Amino acid sequence: MTDFAATRRAFHLPEGITYLDGNSLGPMPLAARDRAASMIRDEWGEMLITGWNRAGWYAQPRRVGDRIARLIGAGPGEVVMGDTLSIKVFQALSAARALRPDRRVILSDSGNFPSDLYVAQGLARAVDAELRVVAPEDVTAAIDGDLAVLMLTEVDYRTGRRHDMAALTERAHAAGALTLWDLAHSAGAVDLDLTGADADFAVGCTYKYLNGGPGAPAFIWTHPRHADAVQPILQGWMGHRAPFAFDQDYAAAPGIERMRVGTPPVIALAVLDAAMDVWEGVAPADLRARSIDLTEAFIAGVEAACPDLVLNSPRDSARRGSQVGFRHPQGYAVMQALIAEGIIGDFRAPDVLRFGFAPLYNDLEDVGRAVEVLARLLRDGSWDRAKFHQLADVT
Amino acid sequence: MTDFAATRRAFHLPEGITYLDGNSLGPMPLAARDRAASMIRDEWGEMLITGWNRAGWYAQPRRVGDRIARLIGAGPGEVVMGDTLSIKVFQALSAARALRPDRRVILSDSGNFPSDLYVAQGLARAVDAELRVVAPEDVTAAIDGDLAVLMLTEVDYRTGRRHDMAALTERAHAAGALTLWDLAHSAGAVDLDLTGADADFAVGCTYKYLNGGPGAPAFIWTHPRHADAVQPILQGWMGHRAPFAFDQDYAAAPGIERMRVGTPPVIALAVLDAAMDVWEGVAPADLRARSIDLTEAFIAGVEAACPDLVLNSPRDSARRGSQVGFRHPQGYAVMQALIAEGIIGDFRAPDVLRFGFAPLYNDLEDVGRAVEVLARLLRDGSWDRAKFHQLADVT
Numbered sequence: 083m084t085d086f087a088a089t090r091r092a093f094h095l096p097e098g099i100t101y102l103d104g105n106s107l108g109p110m111p112l113a114a115r116d117r118a119a120s121m122i123r124d125e126w127g128e129m130l131i132t133g134w135n136r137a138g139w140y141a142q143p144r145r146v147g148d149r150i151a152r153l154i155g156a157g158p159g160e161v162v163m164g165d166t167l168s169i170k171v172f173q174a175l176s177a178a179r180a181l182r183p184d185r186r187v188i189l190s191d192s193g194n195f196p197s198d199l200y201v202a203q204g205l206a207r208a209v210d211a212e213l214r215v216v217a218p219e220d221v222t223a224a225i226d227g228d229l230a231v232l233m234l235t236e237v238d239y240r241t242g243r244r245h246d247m248a249a250l251t252e253r254a255h256a257a258g259a260l261t262l263w264d265l266a267h268s269a270g271a272v273d274l275d276l277t278g279a280d281a282d283f284a285v286g287c288t289y290k291y292l293n294g295g296p297g298a299p300a301f302i303w304t305h306p307r308h309a310d311a312v313q314p315i316l317q318g319w320m321g322h323r324a325p326f327a328f329d330q331d332y333a334a335a336p337g338i339e340r341m342r343v344g345t346p347p348v349i350a351l352a353v354l355d356a357a358m359d360v361w362e363g364v365a366p367a368d369l370r371a372r373s374i375d376l377t378e379a380f381i382a383g384v385e386a387a388c389p390d391l392v393l394n395s396p397r398d399s400a401r402r403g404s405q406v407g408f409r410h411p412q413g414y415a416v417m418q419a420l421i422a423e424g425i426i427g428d429f430r431a432p433d434v435l436r437f438g439f440a441p442l443y444n445d446l447e448d449v450g451r452a453v454e455v456l457a458r459l460l461r462d463g464s465w466d467r468a469k470f471h472q473l474a475d476v477t
Numbered sequence: 478m479t480d481f482a483a484t485r486r487a488f489h490l491p492e493g494i495t496y497l498d499g500n501s502l503g504p505m506p507l508a509a510r511d512r513a514a515s516m517i518r519d520e521w522g523e524m525l526i527t528g529w530n531r532a533g534w535y536a537q538p539r540r541v542g543d544r545i546a547r548l549i550g551a552g553p554g555e556v557v558m559g560d561t562l563s564i565k566v567f568q569a570l571s572a573a574r575a576l577r578p579d580r581r582v583i584l585s586d587s588g589n590f591p592s593d594l595y596v597a598q599g600l601a602r603a604v605d606a607e608l609r610v611v612a613p614e615d616v617t618a619a620i621d622g623d624l625a626v627l628m629l630t631e632v633d634y635r636t637g638r639r640h641d642m643a644a645l646t647e648r649a650h651a652a653g654a655l656t657l658w659d660l661a662h663s664a665g666a667v668d669l670d671l672t673g674a675d676a677d678f679a680v681g682c683t684y685k686y687l688n689g690g691p692g693a694p695a696f697i698w699t700h701p702r703h704a705d706a707v708q709p710i711l712q713g714w715m716g717h718r719a720p721f722a723f724d725q726d727y728a729a730a731p732g733i734e735r736m737r738v739g740t741p742p743v744i745a746l747a748v749l750d751a752a753m754d755v756w757e758g759v760a761p762a763d764l765r766a767r768s769i770d771l772t773e774a775f776i777a778g779v780e781a782a783c784p785d786l787v788l789n790s791p792r793d794s795a796r797r798g799s800q801v802g803f804r805h806p807q808g809y810a811v812m813q814a815l816i817a818e819g820i821i822g823d824f825r826a827p828d829v830l831r832f833g834f835a836p837l838y839n840d841l842e843d844v845g846r847a848v849e850v851l852a853r854l855l856r857d858g859s860w861d862r863a864k865f866h867q868l869a870d871v872t
Contacts, residue, residue: 196714204710209604316563330591332598431723
């Protein structure tokens with residue numbers, strides 16, 4: 083059994099705060115703080131340029147990728163780190179689309195994070211593709227023989243709704259299309275099996291449930307059957323077969339290495355690497371079980387105590403990630419009042435209070451405290467003070 | 478007058494090391510080490526998600542960009558930070574090419590850093606453009622009416638040869654083309670005037686002469702006449718007009734902000750921001766004068782003491798950046814021997830010993846020591862020991 087009391091102790095959680103926003107930015111693992119200091123002082127400071135070899139900076143994007151692979155159902159050597167999630171979406175999407183040159187439709191849904199849609203729009207303009215966006219519940223029916231790529235975020239950033247990756251991938255493959263999964267709200271939050279689902283491409287960020295720090299680098303996975311076939315549009319020297327030969331012509335590195343582009347973000351990768359230490363003893367099945375316990379307890383608690391709130395997430399935990407949303411007409415003001423009381427969730431327009439439950443450090447006491455404060459604020463109307471109205475007005 | 482003794486004291490320079498490789502990776506400013514620690518502890522650790530507003534993380538890419546703008550002859554609000562240099566080359570090149578839709582030729586030279594050429598090859602394949610690569614001395618003659626974009630690295634990474642930015646830009650404009658300048662080996666090394674040269678786009682990295690740390694983020698500049706006209710292919714949420722409206726359709730932010738893509742690398746930007754403190758009292762003209770003093774003294778010293786070495790950089794300092802190369806048939810082994818003696822330069826195939834002189838922390842004593850050790854190794858043949866041969870054999 084995973085020792086979640088121990089994983090909770092691995093974080094700095096500020097006094098008096100109940101942090102339910104790890105689906106936006108994970109808190110600081112103590113090891114990450116220490117590793118940043120030692121990396122900067124001992125590696126950059128003392129090794130200087132020789133750190134690239136002596137401290138293993140070159141190999142870091144793959145080495146850290148391997149640590150993430152285990153959590154997403156990918157194999158060793160199949161994941162590489164770098165850039166941002168939007169850049170990785172561009173790489174995976176352009177690669178997938180190029181593998182289906184006779185088709186021009188990219189299908190996504192309105193529950194996708196907007197940046198993924200923006201990336202697809204930019205690519206579509208450049209390479210003569212077409213982005214179709216349907217409602218999440220209409221995705222299955224919209225998969226047809228025109229489709230080049232099905233691009234979805236597995237867990238909806240607002241509602242927590244979780245797509246059925248295996249079923250949608252099977253359906254897409256039957257139609258001759260490829261799949262690209264954004265795991266931003268999945269990695270570190272739910273159990274994942276990219277290999278078992280037979281997905282084609284996946285990307286994700288590491289500053290949410292993986293706790294890599296603000297702006298931490300993204301990851302990208304390509305199924306091994308495609309890894310040597312894709313020709314990236316974003317060709318950089320770190321994805322070259324022999325970066326230090328300084329050839330004038332690009333020749334893609336074998337496998338996932340070709341998805342590297344420029345010089346890796348060494349300091350950020352060291353911080354993330356340390357954050358991944360916390361995951362060492364964590365079994366994905368335990369993670370999922372605890373996530374369900376926390377979210378179910380929160381839903382039950384809020385529905386019992388806060389009749390004004392309307393659940394904005396699937397009730398069936400099999401169809402939900404590790405976050406829960408509730409709607410309230412004055413959601414922004416309510417969230418500001420909650421934050422003032424030390425319960426940190428966040429707000430998504432127009433009216434959603436969003437709470438993320440990170441099994442590594444959230445526990446049932448956090449759930450109880452959040453329910454209690456939320457119920458009190460709504461019951462006595464103390465959320466409805468002028469200053470929160472003012473804050474709401476300027477946003 | 479700039480106080481270069483003070484700027485030198487702002488760095489940690491390891492005992493016994495003469496560091497002449499700041500053109501590859503700058504050393505650690507003491508303020509950068511301290512700022513990383515405090516940023517992680519006090520901002521990420523304590524503010525958590527609220528750091529985006531309270532600690533100014535959102536505004537950081539522009540704020541740090543303004544600090545770099547001063548050093549490259551750009552105006553406030555014209556530079557933004559993020560991603561890597563290769564990504565920024567892609568953004569600038571794709572934007573420039575789209576501004577000349579009726580032309581398909583991108584011209585560069587064989588002195589450009591290979592990653593820039595790889596980026597251009599990838600883009601050219603995607604958008605039906607053509608990359609032409611000529612020798613650096615043939616660039617002027619190759620500018621013709623087919624040209625969409627002239628893409629050059631101002632200072633050659635191997636030879637230190639510096640292009641005449643103003644003259645080439647004028648020539649390109651006369652032919653109806655736009656210019657993109659890579660300032661990787663220029664920013665923080667030479668005096669720059671993008672505005673005066675009337676350039677169109679510029680990009681650069683910050684881990685060389687700007688000392689932002691390994692893998693520090695890149696910068697991009699767009700001339701204000703283009704900034705609201707370009708439509709990025711890489712469209713991400715941070716470049717959206719209203720990122721937190723979560724619109725499904727991309728609408729580019731005004732000006733240079735549209736060149737932002739994904740979530741910014743907050744920790745790395747904090748480190749870079751601290752590194753930029755060292756530049757506060759530095760006048761670009763003083764920087765350039767000191768750079769010329771250092772490189773001229775090194776060339777004179779080596780040529781007097783090391784008859785086996787052949788200068789691989791322009792002798793005319795007006796045509797040279799802040800680095801000097803010398804050729805030796807066993808260059809790799811000689812450089813390994815130098816490094817073993819504490820003189821850190823680097824080697825570029827096939828036979829170039831490369832020495833970077835960073836005016837912020839290198840001084841004439843460094844020059845004297847490097848010349849002395851190099852001369853001794855070559856005179857007594859002690860570079861030619863078996864272990865250095867072995868090292869050379871495996872590279």
